[in-house]
Amino acid sequence: MPGETSVARFQTKPISGARDFLPLDVLRRQYVIDVIERVYQSYGFEPLDTPVMERLDTLLGKYGEEGDQLIFRVAKRGAKLQRALADAPTQDEIADAGLRYDLTVPLARIVAEYSNQLPRYFKRYHIAPVYRADRPAKGRFREFYQCDLDVVGSSSKLVEAEVLNAGAQVLQELGFHGRDASGFLLRLNHRGVLRGLMEITGVPAGLESEALVAVDKLDKIGLDGVEKELRSRGIDQTASTALLDLTATAPEETDAALCWLEEKLVNSDNGAQAVTELKNVVTLTQTGPAADHIRIDPYLARGLSYYTGPIYEIEFPTLSGSGGAGGRYDDLIGMFSNRSIPACGFSLGLERILLIMEERGLFPQKLAGQPQVLITNFDSETLAANIELAHALRQTGLRVDHYPDPDNLGRQFRYAEERNIPVALLLGGNELAAGTVTVKDLTSGEQESVAHADVADHLRAGLH
Amino acid sequence: MPGETSVARFQTKPISGARDFLPLDVLRRQYVIDVIERVYQSYGFEPLDTPVMERLDTLLGKYGEEGDQLIFRVAKRGAKLQRALADAPTQDEIADAGLRYDLTVPLARIVAEYSNQLPRYFKRYHIAPVYRADRPAKGRFREFYQCDLDVVGSSSKLVEAEVLNAGAQVLQELGFHGRDASGFLLRLNHRGVLRGLMEITGVPAGLESEALVAVDKLDKIGLDGVEKELRSRGIDQTASTALLDLTATAPEETDAALCWLEEKLVNSDNGAQAVTELKNVVTLTQTGPAADHIRIDPYLARGLSYYTGPIYEIEFPTLSGSGGAGGRYDDLIGMFSNRSIPACGFSLGLERILLIMEERGLFPQKLAGQPQVLITNFDSETLAANIELAHALRQTGLRVDHYPDPDNLGRQFRYAEERNIPVALLLGGNELAAGTVTVKDLTSGEQESVAHADVADHLRAGLH
Incomplete structure (x- = not known):
């Protein structure tokens, strides 16, 4: 309408289901990603990147x-x-x-396209956004990060151990310790265990995936809900009850749970083989960071049909939803190559981990990357000396902002506080004549005079 | 067609105009991005991220x-x-x-949406991919990174100085020195200078942008080409010749060039004001990293019509194409806010910088992030001890890969060489009994026996 242009409201929110990250958000995310990346690299993984x-x-x-x-x-x-x-x-x-919907299909494409250039075992990590046109909801985004870790080319259960240890070490370095309220559990199961349990409780072979879908919802809908869902998916009362009764009696403690499974599944080839593999994984993680966190969970199903062996999920006790998950998927990576290629991986759920870290106050007070010092702007006569000071301090590795306009000092200090900059430097005519710089601590309000040549050392000492 | 499924070739190349980055590619890109980010942060800039x-x-x-x-x-x-x-x-x-087509429109949206949360001066950097459905060509991609640095909210020419210094320092830290063949130039001009030159040579005011487009092509089509283009865009012979003759006589040396411009433009208000601003920028960069690289170039036009003040472009002598560019654009950031907001920025062209660094061999031999040690896989009896060793070494900060299968050693060494891992460790039954680890240097082929407790220190000493 004419005349309304000047009051037109443009829609400036980010697109539905996606988020803008202001500086503090980015630095917090970067802090977590840096830890993930450092740990992944310490396990010998290398980065991969593919187009959006x-x-x-x-x-x-x-x-x-x-x-x-x-x-x-x-x-x-x-x-x-x-x-x-x-x-x-x-x-x-x-x-x-x-x-891209995930980072696994791109990995399969890469393995097919560059098979000649990749090593015998391809250990890659990939930390990048993925996109899903899902209905946005609290904690569910249309653009969100995955932090994937996968080993392609080996069937050894050492791979599972490495992947679980790497995941556990990331969480420990982020401040999650033990397996109680402030820590995390690695729930561990095996697709073959689930298959074995169905065999011995009489779930017909043709209905196994139907049953899996139902069992996978246990966290959300409870035992009664799962039983109803099993029935609605065509599994009869006897089999449903047997399946749920059986798993309900599984012991909590790892060795006991493995013995129990071994006994129950002795007559199922699928099941017995799976228990042997699970025992193998547990043994191989015994001396690593994952050891204290593993819990055998014969209910754990994981929705994705492509898993073929051990499966696992990170659980934060007292909180619903998972912080990451993965498993062995020996038939997926070869889909573009027309051959079978064993693979095993893990994906950390960055968004959820960030949310919990915020709730628990696990971020460091000072984040790397924030400016540490503000050089104030005095007047045009002293500007050149101030620019030189900024440059000298930056050369020593300090992060230095320089206020652009010759504003009143109160305003300059307020700007520093807004940006969380703890120290302001004043280098005016008096200081220049005396060969000093005035260092103002913006938290205490105190200020002191420091010899020009000593400013960098002085700041560095104060900032640590 | 039936029967053809097993030989079907899936298209596994990346999508046209986009690239897959294998580990070494990612690590090299990351090396450059890390330098850019560290320098940007040292100038007090903070990161921003917005949806793709x-x-x-x-x-x-x-x-x-x-x-x-x-x-x-x-x-x-x-x-x-x-x-x-x-x-x-x-x-x-x-x-x-x-x-997103660039990172500037997202910045304008952010400034409008979060005005209450942003500091008086918003100094952000944004390193991220952008997308253009352009015809792919050598060096031109549809997905490529921009490394933007912008200051929103100040008209001070100190901002220009900071932005130019930050850009220059990035290139110096990446190994570009001086202004000759192995270095770079910061070509500097001002939109007001161009406007002034047109005024005094008789280019009609209404044809200024037409003339700008023509002058901007000087690098590509030469003086004759520009003259033809000026004529075809309706600028008469006298004005065209005057414009080109005039700029052809500009001195190379910075102070001389500024004096020359001052003289020539003394009767143009636009031009005189622009020269004052350019002199200001030059003075304020005098003690910083940009100083040795600046060249006043009265021809530099920059295609984008949104620039309003100083403009600049990185040039690598002897190479065509630009390594980055920017300028002041005081009317763009406010477009979603319905107000005028001064802004000035710079964008480094990551892809081009990487290309030139590769040609000139400017990447470090060893890139951070690559695995440093391979723990070999001996047999199932010693596997637990090997896992423990891997964990202990990782705890000291080493990047350790563990070969997953008990393969023959020659194959394990070849795998390490393929992955550029310089050292392999052997911890078999004999070593376990003796409390040692055999350390094999895969470059020289030499191996030595090291006490188990000393391995980490030994490796660290050897790797540096």
Whole structure:
């Protein structure tokens, strides 16, 4: 409407389900990512990066029908789009690309494309955003980070041990200790255990995946809910009850749980083999960071159908939702290569870990990257000397902001406080004549005079 | 076709114009980004991050008509898409989002949305990929990184000095020194100088932007080419010749060039004011890292119409194309806020800098992040002791890979060499009995026996 332009409100919020990160948010996220990256690297993993967009063909059909609907499609361009639009098109005909849905399908593509350039065991980590056109909700975003760790090429259970240890060490270094309220559990199970339990309780082979889907919801809907769901998915009362009764009696303690499973599954080939593998994983983690956190959980199912061996999930006691999860998936990585390639991995849920760290106050008070010193702006006569001082301090590694305008000092100090800068320096005519700098502590308000040549050392001592 | 499934070739290359980065690529990119980030932070800048997708409305109309065509559009979903597709839709009706085209429009959106939370001067850096549906070519990608540095809120020319110094310091720390073949130039000009030159040579005010577009092509098409283009854009022979003759006589040396401009532009208000500002910028950079690299270039135009003051571009002598560029753009940041907000920034061209660093061999031999030690896999009896060793070494900060399978040693060593791991450790039955570890230098082939307790120190000494 004419005349309204000057009051028009532009929509300046980020797009639905995505977030803007202001400096403190970025620094906190970066602090966590740096720890994850350092630990992943200490386990011999190397970084991989792939485009945000993948061919639509690469993405479709990999995540089930529901997954296909959650892929953000990128439209074709120019004449190709015109042709597609001309003739009652579908969503897949107008698009030729999509935003990546996870970091696992890109890994499978990489393994197929660069097989000659990759080492015998490809140990990669990938920390990057993924995209899902899901309904946004508290804690559920359409753009969110995954922190993946995978080993491609080995069936050794040492791989599981390394991956679990790396995940546990990340959380320990972030401040999660023990397995009680302030710590975390690594719930561990095996797809073969689940299959064995179904065999011996009489769930028909054809209904195993139906049963898995139901069992996977135990956290959300409880035992009664799962039983109802098992029934609704065609599993009869006897089998449902037997399955749930059986797992309800599993002991908590790891060795006892493994013995119990061994006994119960002695007549199931699938089950017996799985228990042997689980025991192997537990033995191999015994001297590492994961040891104190592992809990055998015969209920743990993990929704994704591609898992083939051990599966695991991070649980924060007293909090719902998972902080990460993974497992062995020996048939997925080879999908673009037409061969079977063993693989095993783990993904940390960055968003959830950040949320819990915030609740528990686990971030350091001072985050690396924030400016440490403000050089005030006095007048045009002393500006050159102030610029020189800024440069000299930066050369020593200090993070130095320089107030751009010759404003009144109160305003300059307020700006420093707003930005969390703890110290301001004043270098005016008097200081220049005396060869000093006035150092003002903005927390205490105290100020002192320091010889020009000593300022860097003085600041460094004060900042530590 | 039936029977062909097993030989079907999936397309596993990355999408056109985008790249996969294998570990060494990522580590090299990360090395450069780390330097950029450290220097930016040392100048008091803080990180910002925004979503890869923006509302289509936010992006359209900001980059000219050509730019609008280069925006990757993300399709609407579900019923909204169905409705849009039903009725002879256009490319803008089927999409509700687009991939960001640069990091400047997102900054403008952030300044409008969070004005209450941002400090008086907002000094942010943003290192992230941007997307353009351009025709891919050598060195031109559809997904590429920008490394932006901007100060919002001040008109002080100290801001220009800080931004130029930060850019220069990044390049110096990456190994570019001086202004000759192995170094770089910061070509500096001012939009007001260009305007002034046109005034005094008789280019009509209405044709100034036409003339700017032509002058901006000097690098690519030479003086004759520019003259032809000026003529074809409606600028008469006299003005064209005068404009080109005039700038051709500008002295190389900075102070001389400024004096020359001052003389020539004494009768142009625009021009005189611009020269004063340029002199100010030059004076304020005199004691910083940019000082030795600045060259006044009255031809430099920079294509983007949003610049309002000083403009600059990094040039690598003997190489075409720019390594970064920026300028003052006082009218753009306020576009979502309906107010005028001064701003000045700089963007380093990561891809081009990486390319030149590779050509000149400027990457360090050893990149942080690569594994340093391989623990070999002996047999199942000694595996636990080997896992313990791996864990102990990682605790000291070493990056340790552990070979997953009990393979023959030659194969294990080859794997280490493939991955550039310089040292392998052997801890078998004999070593365990003797309390030692055999340390094999994979470069020389030599091996020695080291007491178990001393291995970490021994490795650390050898790796440095």
